[in-house]
Amino acid sequence: MSPKELQPREKWALVLMAIMLIGFSWYMYSWLSKDSGTRRGTTDLKKIERQRDMFLADLGQYQAIRGPVEETDKNIERTPADYDLDGALIEMANSLGIKIKSVKEQEGAGTDYYTEFYVDVDMKQVHLDELVSLLEKVEAAPAFLRVSRLSVKRRFSDDRTLDVTVRVTAYGGKSEESP
Numbered sequence: 001m002s003p004k005e006l007q008p009r010e011k012w013a014l015v016l017m018a019i020m021l022i023g024f025s026w027y028m029y030s031w032l033s034k035d036s037g038t039r040r041g042t043t044d045l046k047k048i049e050r051q052r053d054m055f056l057a058d059l060g061q062y063q064a065i066r067g068p069v070e071e072t073d074k075n076i077e078r079t080p081a082d083y084d085l086d087g088a089l090i091e092m093a094n095s096l097g098i099k100i101k102s103v104k105e106q107e108g109a110g111t112d113y114y115t116e117f118y119v120d121v122d123m124k125q126v127h128l129d130e131l132v133s134l135l136e137k138v139e140a141a142p143a144f145l146r147v148s149r150l151s152v153k154r155r156f157s158d159d160r161t162l163d164v165t166v167r168v169t170a171y172g173g174k175s176e177e178s179p
Contacts, residue, residue, distance in 0.1 A: 076144055076172060077173055078142060078144050079144045079170055080142075080172070081173075083143050085143070085145075086119045088141060088143070089138075090103060092134055092138065092141075093121070093134060095137075097130065098130050099123060099124055099125055099126075100122070100123050101122040102121075102122045103119060103120070103121050103122075104119065105117065105118075106120070112174065114171050114173060115172045115174060116169060117170055117172075118168060118169040120165065120166075120167050121165070121166050121167075121168070122164075122165050123163070124163050125158065126161060126163070127161055131164055134166075143170050144170065144172070145169065145170050146168070147166060148167050148168070148169045149165070149166065149167035150164070151164065151165040151166075152164050
């Protein structure tokens with residue numbers, strides 16, 4: 001069959017099919033061309049490599065702080081919920097024969113994860129050996145305690161003794177409050 005024998009409607013259909021075939025070929029060539037595919041693949045690969053590097057850096061930071069955080073959490077769990085810090089410090093000082101002038105208990109800041117409270121103890125005429133023994137007892141206490149402030153002044157009337165002000169801070173876990 002020759003093109004001359006075709007009806008006008010059939011000729012238009014052939015022309016339209018040819019145009020569609022050319023358009024589809026051009027679209028497939030541009031979509032599958034090595035140049036655009038390589039650029040897109042390279043961009044995606046670089047993005048994935050950047051994400052991997054960021055993940056590995058974050059993982060390294062997490063692993064570096066995980067140990068100290070777990071140790072701190074265990075220490076915080078050591079402090080009983082009803083721990084009497086001022087009573088414990090008075091008992092420690094009395095067992096060593098240290099004279100306490102005043103004791104002031106106060107609530108610290110704390111966070112969402114732990115509670116904090118501290119006691120300021122003012123002691124007079126303390127020997128250096130007694131002070132060291134008291135600090136050792138604080139360190140060996142069953143609760144998570146820390147000496148956060150220590151002020152030592154030498155007495156002029158008796159240079160063998162000291163006036164000491166110490167702040168001992170206790171850290172404990174947050175108790176879950178009922179709504």
